[in-house]
Amino acid sequence: GAVVSQHPSRVICKSGTSVKIECRSLDFQATTMFWYRQFPKQSLMLMATSNEGSKATYEQGVEKDKFLINHASLTLSTLTVTSAHPEDSSFYICSARWGYEQYFGPGTRLTVT
């Protein structure tokens, strides 16, 4: 089956620093990748949709200057949380679309101290 990896799985950083999360489709090419944020016991909230070679489309209310998304190739998308603050602490999940299905990465737990 299609596999999506995310790295790192956990990251702790200090307030004011930037953190980069990688999302890779390992055995297929994904023209579209999605980034979600999930708070405990809540549903997934779509942050942005990224298409290879073009700018990401951000959902309303998501700060594009804080959450930088780069989809440089058909197998890699990155999310950079710039100048992270404690309120950015959350679980971030990526997914990659293949056909009409999305395949999810295992998620990244970000803790900002």
Added chain:
Amino acid sequence: AQTVTQSQPEMSVQEAETVTLSCTYDTSENNYYLFWYKQPPSRQMILVIRQEAYKQQNATENRFSVNFQKAAKSFSLKISDSQLGDTAMYFCAFMKHVDAEGQETSGSRLTFGEGTQLTVNP
């Protein structure tokens, strides 16, 4: 815009019994896909079952089956012979149709419901 509603925040079932999770949705689209995803404590999202709206036959995957009522915009999940490993958060999701070549079309995002936490008790 599409909406997906799961009215049961929590449910529990005894091992080996059957449980049904409810999901309703609202859309003006005629062609779309519906999914049930499972998120166990590991938090890895796992596809349980999918249904294409143009198919009248209800999808089935081993112990998992759906009751798809297009006119009522209802898409419930039935889990038979529940197992301890079925304990997870279950999300119902909607996606508008994408074309046959899988080309990107506007709105190919997933719209998720709020989720139902299912606990299978021994």
